[in-house]
Amino acid sequence: MAFYSSGDVKTKYFDPKSFSDGSRAVFELDGHHLAYLPNMRLLEIGVFGQAGGQYNELIGANGIVREITLFDGATILTQLNNYGLYRGFQLQNTSNSNAQSIVDFKSAGGELGFQQLSDDGLLQHLQRSRGTAATRADSRGAYIELREVLPMLNSVTHLPTDLFRNLRLEITFNTDAAEQVLQDITHTITGQLLPILACDVLDNKSIVDKMNKGLGKTIAWLEVEHDQVSYPQSSNNGAAGDQNVEETKNFKLDGFKNKSVERMVQIKEEQDITKYLDGNDPRGFGRYSSVALFNEKVQVRLNGRNIFPNSGLTGNMERLAYVVDTYGDCVAYPGSSQVDIDTGAVAGTDTANGRDKIGNLSYNAFYLGERVFDLQVQHSRTGLEDTTALRPSTDALNVHYYGEVKKALVVANNGYNIVYL
Incomplete structure (x- = not known):
């Protein structure tokens, strides 16, 4: 200018x-x-x-x-x-x-x-x-x-x-x-x-x-809005009875109802943030990570129809591919989006806690591209026998959804209104 x-x-x-x-x-x-x-x-x-x-x-x-x-x-x-x-x-x-x-x-x-x-x-x-x-x-x-x-x-x-x-x-x-x-x-x-x-x-x-x-009389943009649901703890809380048991939960997201939504990202957080700690130190990225779940599956139902074929997003690489296709490049180091990986591939030394960063960037993303009247997410994970403190495949989680919502500034008569489109 x-x-x-x-x-x-x-x-x-x-x-x-x-x-x-x-x-x-x-x-x-x-x-x-x-x-x-x-x-x-x-x-x-x-x-x-x-x-x-x-x-x-x-x-x-x-x-x-x-x-x-x-x-x-x-x-x-x-x-x-x-x-x-x-x-x-x-x-x-x-x-x-x-x-x-x-x-x-x-x-x-x-x-x-x-x-x-x-x-x-x-x-x-x-x-x-x-x-x-x-x-x-x-x-x-x-x-x-x-x-x-x-x-x-x-x-x-x-x-x-x-x-x-x-x-x-x-x-x-x-x-x-x-x-x-x-x-x-x-x-x-x-x-x-x-x-x-x-x-x-x-x-x-x-x-x-x-x-x-x-x-302009109308200036539009995509506001990032938030909704969240609670994924309950598994019935056995990581004990032997949870091993290889798949659980599926259905969640209804009313925070985006009657709004035109474009891209959306799902972020998974431990409800008890002390679970991220190893002594006094947060493991990896700590409470700001998005935790990986074993055999995770995600299906999204928008206005009465599934947006993904078959069982939805299933494999780790498929889910990562959808994130990249939807939002662009990501810093996806080996093991960033999966539950476990061979130790030797992650870090040459322990000084940067490479092992602790496994499964820290496990996001799910999808594109809606229309007005939402009914939005439901079917979310599955498979339990593991695991009594360590950080066990997201059986723990209680907060699952956050951040969606791009169409809004506009409408200028008229020396004033304005902020509206949803």
């Missing part, structure tokens, strides 16, 4: 208007006859207190974020709730080279990227030195490009304050060490870094007025 070189666009850095350490930050974007550009960035997302502490190995410092919402007064323009699990999916939804070069650094501590060791041919997850320090000034944080998590910002050219008179960004946090923010739940978290919002601001009324004339 030409106005970037005109000197009329300036980058401004906003401190929170209100900030409750470990709980909430509110940024107010005011002004007259100006426009905020949609490439907003959140900086300094993290904590301090532990010298040499390491953030979660999947989402890094993103683990402290619970919800991000952009308001105009009391109106929600766009939001993402249950942030951590979906952000974990987003960050692995890329190529391995991009994970190594960009994603792991943006998240301030992720270990998604991997390489093949030349001496023994095994795979090694790459460790990053970024992390926490004893003081706020020395601790590292992540930065979040808000267009990645608030899709409305990908569809608007600008946010004029003459239309959005009370813009406000709110972020809720949880920095409790038990939430597996760090790779050791006993590590000290003294407090939170002070988040900063970076915005490019166009402060030239004549240019803003011209841009407002070009603002």
Whole structure:
């Protein structure tokens, strides 16, 4: 855009208007006859207190974020709730080279990227030195490009304050060490870094007025909305009676009813997040992973018909293929989406916990592409005799669904409405 070189666009850095350490930050974007550009960035997302502490190995410092919402007064323009699990999916939804070069650094501590060791041919997850320090000034944080998590910002050219008179960004946090923010739940978290919002601001009324004339009457985007169900514990809780016993549950997802839904991803989480712990350390990616189930099958019934042939998605590679076909490249290292694999193929050393990352990125994805009147998921798993703490094939799970829902901003008579399409 030409106005970037005109000197009329300036980058401004906003401190929170209100900030409750470990709980909430509110940024107010005011002004007259100006426009905020949609490439907003959140900086300094993290904590301090532990010298040499390491953030979660999947989402890094993103683990402290619970919800991000952009308001105009009391109106929600766009939001993402249950942030951590979906952000974990987003960050692995890329190529391995991009994970190594960009994603792991943006998240301030992720270990998604991997390489093949030349001496023994095994795979090694790459460790990053970024992390926490004893003081706020020395601790590292992540930065979040808000267009990645608030899709409305990908569809608007600008946010004029003459239309959005009370813009406000709110972020809720949880920095409790038990939430597996760090790779050791006993590590000290003294407090939170002070988040900063970076915005490019166009402060030239004549240019803003011209841009407002070009603002479409209807601006559409795909909002990411969430629903979840509870998959109950098996009847024998991993005892001998569960071995090779298939259980099938049917779930009805009413959170997407009467909405036009495009892509959807399913993420599986242990209900008891302490099950992820090995002593004080989260195994692999901990509570932000999506756990693999033995002999998992998924069939989706949309408006009275199955969307997959036969028994639905059955094999590990078939399920992974649907994820890639639906969402694009994923960092799918060997064993990432299955229950078990030969130890030697995973990691050359124990330093990056390669063995613990088996079955950590087991997602299911599908495309709906129409208005939902009735949405049901048939979900099967086969039990294993397993008395270890982490046994998702028989444990109680929270199964999360994140779907792209068609929404629009309808501009009329110097005002607007947010509607579902």
